[in-house]
Amino acid sequence: MPRSAVPRAALVLERVRATPEGFVRSYGDVSPGAPRFAGMVLSELTDESVPWHRIVRADGSLAKGARQRALLEAEGVPFRGERVDMRAARLPD
DNA sequence: ATTCTGACTCCAG
DNA sequence: GCTGGAGCCAGAA
Numbered sequence: 001m002p003r004s005a006v007p008r009a010a011l012v013l014e015r016v017r018a019t020p021e022g023f024v025r026s027y028g029d030v031s032p033g034a035p036r037f038a039g040m041v042l043s044e045l046t047d048e049s050v051p052w053h054r055i056v057r058a059d060g061s062l063a064k065g066a067r068q069r070a071l072l073e074a075e076g077v078p079f080r081g082e083r084v085d086m087r088a089a090r091l092p093d
Numbered sequence: 094a095t096t097c098t099g100a101c102t103c104c105a106g
Numbered sequence: 107g108c109t110g111g112a113g114c115c116a117g118a119a
Contacts (some may be wrong), residue, residue, distance in 0.1 A: 028101070055100080057101070
């Protein structure tokens with residue numbers, strides 16, 4: 001199946017929306033082969049129904065800093081300093 | 094068509 | 107652990 005059947009932007013939104021509370025996913029997970037594109041899509045987002053804060057970098061570091069950290073901690077996401085504990089919080093596929 | 098840029102990722106040192 | 111450089115997709119100049 002060619003991935004072109006579904007626009008990458010749609011795939012990104014779908015995966016982000018499917019991320020349950022208390023867990024996180026990396027940009028690479030929501031947009032395989034084009035992690036930067038995922039970031040671009042999220043940056044344009046204004047829709048509150050999309051939990052953009054659950055998307056973090058592959059190493060657990062946050063793109064949006066303290067603001068994002070507060071939202072994640074409020075949902076029970078395990079942290080290790082300034083970074084998310086990916087070992088426990090990363091959503092298994 | 095070429096170049097730059099961006100909420101990124103991977104590999105080497 | 108960290109830093110730097112190259113690679114990736116899409117859109118704008």
